[in-house]
Amino acid sequence: MHRSLLISFVLSSSIFALERSPVIEVTDKPLKVEDLGGGRFFVDFGKETFGNIRITPGNVPTGTKARVHLGEQLAAPRSIQRKPGPSIRYQTQELALSSNTAASPSLKWAPPDWMKEGWLELPKGAQQIMPFRYVELEGMPPSFKAEQIQRVSVQIPFDENAAAFSSSDTHLNAVWNLCKHSVKATSFLGLYVDGDRERKPYEADALINQLSHYCLDARYDTGRLTHEYLLEKPTWPTEWRLQSVILAWHDYLWSGDDTSLKKHYNELVGRAMTRQRTPEGLFRGWNKGDIRDIVDWPTVERDGYDMNPEVKTVVTAFHYRAVVLLAIIAEHLGKREDAARFKGMAEVTYKAVNESLWDEAKGCYMDGLDPATQDRSGHASSHANFFPLALGLVPADRVPKVAAFLKSRGMVCSVYGAQFLLEALFDAGESETALSMMTSDKMRSWRNMSEKVGATITMEAWDPSLKPNLDWNHAWATAPANIIPRKLMGIEPIEPGFKRFSVKPQTSRLKNAKVKLPTPKGPILLEVSGTTAADWKAKLVVPAGTVAEFTCPFAGQPVATGSANKTPSRVLRQDKNRSVIGLPPGTWELSVK
Incomplete structure (x- = not known):
């Protein structure tokens, strides 16, 4: 039973209304x-x-x-x-x-x-x-x-039936259910907050909560309102302010509604903090003051990150992603000069990172450098590598080396960092490593939270030994709720509002898996079975008003059979010897010869 519209929040503000979801x-x-x-x-x-x-x-x-x-x-x-x-x-x-x-x-x-x-x-x-x-x-x-x-x-109102996931791995199913419940249960204030310890929004919490919520219910108001609240009341970490641009982009890409982009474009430009760029295109952060670089939290989860340099690889990676997205946003809004300027900034930063922060002998990125002397840090953390990989800074020929480095380090980050580590591993094609991390029962795992600690909502940190004052109700630990549908099952929007979306399943050792992902156009349904090309099969329901680009997980001739489809499927291109097929609305069965 429920009583709707119990509370509707509106607070006054000097810039815009700070609202909350009912x-x-x-x-x-x-x-x-x-x-x-x-x-x-x-x-x-x-x-x-x-x-x-x-x-x-x-x-x-x-x-x-x-x-x-x-x-x-x-x-x-x-x-x-x-x-x-x-x-x-x-x-x-x-x-x-x-x-x-x-x-x-x-x-x-x-x-x-x-x-x-x-x-x-x-x-x-x-x-x-x-x-x-x-x-x-x-x-x-x-x-x-x-x-x-x-x-x-x-x-907040939450449709329990909007999303679903099940697979042949019962541990993975339990992790997904833990994260799903966590998103719903922590929405009690009508905005995404950091849990009961502070009851306060933070950008990094909101970023993970937003993606997880979008994958569980086609409801975008809470994410949008939290983002707009944080434009008015930003928090102290450098990277988290930079994430405001990513929050805005997710809102538009998933919902298809550009109202907030238009309204807050100038604030988003300010969040990129382009004044902090060095002449080479790197980002000069802060080690003290009202704004400070954070890398990861709690501090014991930084994998020994060298926090001394003003230029940090992680912070620069977030700046890079911000200007990349600002170029796309500006182009969409018809601001051609801005788009060209931000695109140019992104190209310069990409070049600078890959020339100044890469160590060819070690096959990885170093933690940072001194902008005055250009002396590079002697330490290479996992963070200095998975953040650039997840945020699009790693050239294709270096991806295998970075992936190998990340695999050698394992899960050496916080529940927040895990969002980006898992994205990086899936993007590098290391699905088995990422899947093993999500189903692990080691201390840094979701099963540790539920099976050993006894929490039924995701916690602020992996274990009390890592953060003695942690709380038991932190949705920034819900990465699997979005990683499973977005990366393991591979469903992500390409065009705003899911007008076009990609499907690139990486189900690894799973014998079978199926997901229901809510979108503004209706649910996307995907079932996958088999672990080899010979026995692999998939069934995909493409909603009306959308087009899917399906990447076959195995080399070979793709076979796509549609039910009641007048428009046939067609091979669009090859991606690393894998066929990418265009699928119009309808129900499709796929296999590989």
């Missing part, structure tokens, strides 16, 4: 209620959400008071952890029960002591909520029944 109330029943005796009950809702509990009226004596405990973590079976880590949530409240009205505890929340501004408040009059999975009840009357307790969660 949110709704969703009521669910417990997965399990155990009677522990003596008026004590243990309640498990199965998964964590943001909300509160409601105990419906029952036959209780006047003045009956119970004690309620809500929490994210267990200390023992049927016992909530009363003293969890700094950002893991637990609250206890006394609750007056009634025979006439429903009762809910009065929850509390306050920003951390060190945080002076930036968090989002719930609207005036809204009941406070918290993230929790478990409930303990004490002092309940003998008449209490399990069906009297409900959880009332707050979230």
Whole structure:
């Protein structure tokens, strides 16, 4: 059950309205209620959400008071952890029960002591909520029944059936489901926030949350509004400000709506920070001040990155991507001079990175250089290589070397960095390595979060040992929710609004996999089976108003059979000895001879 349009947020601003998506109330029943005796009950809702509990009226004596405990973590079976880590949530409240009205505890929340501004408040009059999975009840009357307790969660409207994924790997399926639930459950403020520790939007959080949300529901308002909020209230990391251009591009490419691009073009140009370009076309960042280079977070996840040089390969890679996209955006908006200027900047930066930061002997990019002396850092991190690869800076002839370097390093980045590491590996054709990372149960894995730590929403970091003050409700760790449909199954828009899209499956060792991806034109359905050219088959549903470009995963003669299609398929081109086939709307079955 849900109550729609519970809250609609609008805040005033000097530049433009800072709005939020409407949110709704969703009521669910417990997965399990155990009677522990003596008026004590243990309640498990199965998964964590943001909300509160409601105990419906029952036959209780006047003045009956119970004690309620809500929490994210267990200390023992049927016992909530009363003293969890700094950002893991637990609250206890006394609750007056009634025979006439429903009762809910009065929850509390306050920003951390060190945080002076930036968090989002719930609207005036809204009941406070918290993230929790478990409930303990004490002092309940003998008449209490399990069906009297409900959880009332707050979230944006979310179509559970808009997207789907399943495969022959049960671990991969579980990871996708974990990430899907995380996107839905953390939407309680109508904007993408960093979790319950700060309740504040950040660009990097929004970037991953945006792509994951788009792959789960064809709803683009929350991503757009979060992006526009951050144009007004940017955060401190250098790269994350640069990511505003990427956020804007994703919004347009996936939705097909260029309203926000037109409205905020000047702000986007400012986010590229072209004044920080060196004469060679590299980007001069900051090691101190109100804006600072971040590379990755927490700091222990930087793979030893040399943070001393003012020019850092990672920061320059994000600047490069920003000016590449600004050239495309400017061209679309008819700003030809701007388009030419940004295109020229991108070409200069591409040349500078590949001449100044590449080490041929080591076969990888180094962390940075001193712009005054041109002395290059002596350290090469995974980050200095997977970010450039994911952001389009690596020439084709160097991709195998960079991929080999990344494979040798493994998962040595944060949950945020994992988004770009996985993209880089898939883009390099290293699908088996990327798939193994998504299904791993090592400390830096999604299975570690769920199977070993016990979280049901993705966490701020891989493990408490890496960030003692992590929270258990951070959607910036949901990379698989978008990597699986976009890279493993290979479905991505080529033209805005999915007028044209690519399908390049890299299902590796999976015996079978199928995905449903929502788009503005309707869902794209893809089923793939087989691991060799001899037994490989695919079935693709191309929605009306779109055209697919399907890249066969094996060399050979492609066979495409359409049902009720008057327009035949045709081979458009060859891509590394793989046929790329154009497929008009309809249902297609594909194989390779």
